Amino acid sequence: MNVLTIAIYIVFGVAALLTLWRIVVGPSILDRAVASDVLLTLVMCVLGAEMAINHHTRTLPVLLIIAAVGVFGSITIARFVARKDTVDR
Amino acid sequence: MTEMNAWLDVAALVLILIGALLCLIAAIGLLRFRDVPTRLHAATKPQVLGLILICLAIALSLRSWPVVAFLVPIVLVQLATAPLSAHMVGRQAYRNGTIDERSLFVDELAQSRQTPPAAGG
Numbered sequence: 001m002n003v004l005t006i007a008i009y010i011v012f013g014v015a016a017l018l019t020l021w022r023i024v025v026g027p028s029i030l031d032r033a034v035a036s037d038v039l040l041t042l043v044m045c046v047l048g049a050e051m052a053i054n055h056h057t058r059t060l061p062v063l064l065i066i067a068a069v070g071v072f073g074s075i076t077i078a079r080f081v082a083r084k085d086t087v088d089r
Numbered sequence: 090m091t092e093m094n095a096w097l098d099v100a101a102l103v104l105i106l107i108g109a110l111l112c113l114i115a116a117i118g119l120l121r122f123r124d125v126p127t128r129l130h131a132a133t134k135p136q137v138l139g140l141i142l143i144c145l146a147i148a149l150s151l152r153s154w155p156v157v158a159f160l161v162p163i164v165l166v167q168l169a170t171a172p173l174s175a176h177m178v179g180r181q182a183y184r185n186g187t188i189d190e191r192s193l194f195v196d197e198l199a200q201s202r203q204t205p206p207a208a209g210g
Contacts, residue, residue, distance in 0.1 A: 004102040011109040018116035022128075028187045030125045030178055037174060038119060038132045042112050044167075045135065048143040049105045052150035060159050067140075067163050071170035078177035081185065 005053060012046055033077040040070045097149050104146035111139040124189045125182035129175055136171045140164065 019042060022035040044066050047059045111134050118131025144160040182188055183198060190196075 002102075004099070004106060008102070008106050008109050011106070011113050015109065015113040015116040018113075018120055022116075022119045028125065028185070030182050030185065030187055031128060033178055034125065034128050034132050035119055037178075038112075038115050038135065041115075041136045041140065045108055045112055045139055045143050048140070048147050049109070052101050052105060052143070052146045055150060057151060057156055057159075060156070060163075064159070064163050064166065067167040067170065071174045074174040075177045078174070078181040081181055 008049060008053075012042065012049070016042055029077065029081055033074045037070075037074045040066065040073070044070075094152075097152065101146040101150040104142050104149065108135070108139040108142035108146070111135045111142070115139075124192075125187050126179055129179055129182075133171060133175055137168060140167050 016039065019035050019039045023032050023039070026032060044063055047063055047066075051057065051059055115131050115135045118134075119128050122128045122131055141164055144164055148157050148160055
């Protein structure tokens with residue numbers, strides 16, 4: 001647990017909190033889709049960083065599965081969202 | 090040899106830190122940009138470069154060829170699927186009207202926007 005590791009944890013945590021704030025406040029569902037995509041990427045990066053820091057390979061298949069199927073979430077939202085959900089901007 | 094291993098670990102940590110900073114930049118961009126396409130622009134940075142940096146860090150940290158052989162398809166799959174979601178979300182944002190019209194200099198999709206709602210797509 002050195003300075004670099006602590007800095008990595010803090011940066012990941014702040015990034016996740018900011019992304020969650022965007023998911024909460026919206027304003028449209030596509031903004032939330034983009035933000036949740038970023039959050040999924042953040043999960044992948046955290047899993048990989050944890051593997052590299054602790055020197056194990058247990059979560060490598062999880063990385064592959066998330067990279068393969070994580071795209072379907074935002075594709076489905078973008079495909080089936082209503083044509084007009086314009087909110088007051 | 091142990092000294093070199095220590096240096097490789099430090100290099101892996103630095104790569105992870107750069108990837109984490111990319112994620113932070115994407116989050117700040119998500120908060121500060123105004124509409125969906127600009128937020129999409131910020132969001133695609135960690136999806137490709139950040140993940141490549143993290144995978145390089147894993148390879149440097151674990152130092153075995155089977156792990157590298159596992160990391161290559163992860164990066165390739167991510168490179169193949171990230172543009173799919175970005176394209177779909179951006180297209181739907183244009184059709185939805187959730188973009189800032191005044192920020193467009195050229196609107197090459199203005200005609201295709203007139204498609205009837207039953208045309209699909």
